């Protein structure tokens with residue numbers, strides 16, 4: 001009798017649970033991300049070095065005025081094939097804050113290869129003041145930080161468009177197909193031909209977006225290739241070991257019978 005009285009509230013509770021579980025899925029608008037075949041996404045893949053190098057050119061020509069890469073030092077770019085003289089030139093083009101000197105003052109000097117990339121703004125307030133109150137995030141870990149990773153960032157960079165009819169874009173914001181809510185404070189950073197590649201590749205928006213995302217993916221995990229290599233070796237070892245154990249076991253039991 002008592003058990004039967006419990007059934008109804010229990011069923012109601014379960015239904016409510018299922019409802020809660022489904023609710024956020026239905027509430028969030030599904031935004032379809034572009035699906036790009038990245039050079040680095042498979043288990044044995046490596047970063048396309050040429051794309052990543054071009055991506056660094058995109059970063060310096062179109063992103064570094066607003067976005068920092070604070071975890072990256074100039075000399076780590078050597079992994080992308082920049083030689084020493086190129087690295088010195090890249091570093092010397094930027095200024096870093098150093099000090100204090102003997103008078104207790106901070107001072108600016110050209111960056112050295114061993115420095116990390118300097119931030120574009122002195123502090124968060126300065127960054128917001130220059131960007132209509134919005135904060136351009138540091139891009140060092142951006143590819144890892146967002147759902148959809150490289151596809152998402154590619155989608156943002158190529159997702160600027162005219163707002164559909166009836167969609168009011170607030171002043172200072174821009175319509176973007178992929179950004180959640182479709183209004184982004186970042187002005188369209190890439191347009192056709194806005195960057196020049198030293199290897200002569202034509203710089204369409206898609207090309208520039210593809211390359212800068214490859215570069216940012218490398219920046220967010222420079223050791224990815226080594227991780228994959230070690231992973232493959234460990235798997236091979238485990239497989240060989242399993243085969244060996246199996247063979248030994250077969251032999252031992254064969255003798256016992």
Ligand code: HEC
Pocket residue numbers: 058059062063064065066067131134135136137142146153156157183184185186187189190212
């Ligand atoms: C004029 C300044 C400016 C430039 C240049 C710029 N950005 Fe931004 N960016 C911003 C601001 C401001 C935001 C914050 C947007 C917001 O929160 O609405 C932002 C946000 C972003 C985001 C994060 C989006 C998210 O999900 O939060 C990414 C990724 C990004 N920018 C990439 C780039 C790349 C790559 C370039 C160069 C090709 C670039 N930006 C150039 C100002 C800039």
